[in-house]
Amino acid sequence: MVFRALETAFRGLMAQQRAVDTTNHNIANANTPGFARQRVALVPSAPYTVPAFNRSGLAGQIGTGVLVASITRIRESVFDQQYRVQSQALGESSTLVDAYAQIEAVFNEPTASGLGALLDRFWRAWQAVSNQPEDLAARAALVQDATTLAANLNRMRTQLQQLQSDAAVKLTLQVSEVNGIAQRVAALNQQIVAALATGQTPNDLLDQRDLLLDKLASFTGATIRTLPNGAVNIYLGGYPLVDQEQSFPLTVQVAGGTASIAWQGTNSPVALERGSLQALLDIHNSTLPGLVGKLEAIRDALANEVNALHTTGYGLTDPAGPPPARPFFVINPDGSLEVEPTIVADPQLVAAADAAAEPGNNAIARAIAELRSKLVLNGNTATINDFYNTLVAEVGGASQTAQVTRDNQQALVDAIDRQRKEIMSVSLDEEMANLIKYQQAYGAAARAITAVDEMLDRIINGMGLVGR
């Protein structure tokens, strides 16, 4: 029976050893993202009933020590679900915030070099010419201001178009990241199902998979379903992105300036609801084209209105007779605006007059200067300046909304993450206390072995000297 005590002590030693190992594992992963602390569940091992015909003289069952029943993750899946739902909205609004920050940088308002200020300078330059139509310096300044205005309008338009192609590139990158996540989840599904089938709990693999699912949430509006065998399926718009051990990759298609996300192979479109992919699609397909369209409306109004007057006028050197019908602005085939090159080369050709050979005649210059207050945009309800100011305010408003949404959503995600961490994150204090607890138990079990050893010594070496 003494040998049985040795066995019991040894079990204790082994169990405490496992507990110390798990504690060490927790400590080592204290800062690992997505890691949930693990606990060793200790249970008494099956008791030993003394076999006897008549057991009345003996106590009942004899304990046989301790066993490690399981090592479990301490984690609350309800919070995981909430975290993922809120992450989708956070991913969407963060993407919008970034995009609008770039758009605001393109507008560069309110500054002395923004398009608003350049429009003002342009109109003022026409008044300066109308004050001294015969003055070449005023004409040269006008041409200069008009060139700067056109260049800035072109720059803004090109930069917004560049942001649009950047969004397409980001979409491709994010989609390949989503595909990578789907692939890894499918691979983890395989390992997890296999491990569970043999009765093990693959805690670290589960953590890895949960972390991937957290990441995926910010990209897409995916729904996740856990199967009884331990695999998770991921669905996008009702179709599987991951089905057990198989993943179905997405692809980005850009046609005619419109981007879409489709299932690779079938090319049928993916119905996304939220997440950064949807935000990028919105920015690419509607926000940026809308802004470019409004800048083009400004460009067209400017060119058409100025030209309509300018073509009826005469430059300083134009002969009498019908007006030379010279435009002031030219819209190039690529959509860029420029000042008519012959006027840039010779500012005398600026048609300030409505009659030939009258250098002091400023009728056209005055009329163009007064375009500043003409309602030419938005169904003839807004001046060019008004329209632009409204556009800037719209961009600012959308950007502010995105920021507020992002901040709120971030606070929500942080709060859920905090609740989650209250349960699953590693406390070093707690682990240290446990370590000492298990260490002491381990020492005690070792001491028990020493005691048994002494008992055996007594039996073997100190008793029954007969026959020696």
Add this chain to the structure above:
Amino acid sequence: MRVTHGMLVDTLLKNLSGNLARMERVYQQITSARRISRPSDYPVGTATVLRLGSAAQEIEQYLANVEQARTWLDLTDQALTTIGQSLQRVRELVVQAANDTLSADDRQAIWAELTALQEQIATTGNYAHAGQYLFAGSTTQTEPFDLSTDPPTYRGNNDQLLRLIDRGVTVDINVPGSVAIVPVLQAVKQARDAVASNDPNAIRATLATIDAAQTQLLAAQASVGARVNRLDAQRDRLLDAHTSTLRLLSEAGDTDMAEAVTRFSKEELTYRAALQAGARAIQPTLLDFLR
């Protein structure tokens, strides 16, 4: 509630970065003296700032136009005054020449002076400002009075030169030579011819023409004066509008320094406190106290 060190560090970092972001924003408002650095800071305010900034620019241009128009009218007035003085002298000479006791030689001398006055009047009519002839109508780069003929002929036109002094409001700044100066030159020419004819009655008869020319000249001067008054009133109005626009612009777009500096101090204090408390909160673990 279970709190771990990881959570403490998370909270600390989140609070510090939020704090820094607020501090950075106030700092930017202080150093740029502008409340709005991006449209999203204050979308409606941005539109207001753009609109008022544009309005201020517009008013400044109208003010510049008013100043320029006024300069032109002042010079016109001076020229007309000079011509008026010459015409007054012409009248005096004609009255003198009409005296029956004068000899033909005396009249010859008067004729010579009248000729000189005629040329002086025409030369004054050719006054230019910054390369533009004041009395040429819209042909501002051609000398309006041709001195090679007698009397000097007017080569300009009758066009008005209009300047914008407000939205949709113009003022004409010129007096075409044909209106005020040609009658004067014709009257002087008539007087010279009469003096040359040595006939006191004919000479006396020209006084009526001279008086008529003088009346027209005075009318032109009065109209110039009226326009100067109008410009002065407009300038006062524009200056008022400019001041109030700038005040509104400042209210909408400028940093309230006292408030911003106070806020900055508050943020700085919070930041320092957060740093200090954080540094102490994340330091100790049970590990530090075991053996």
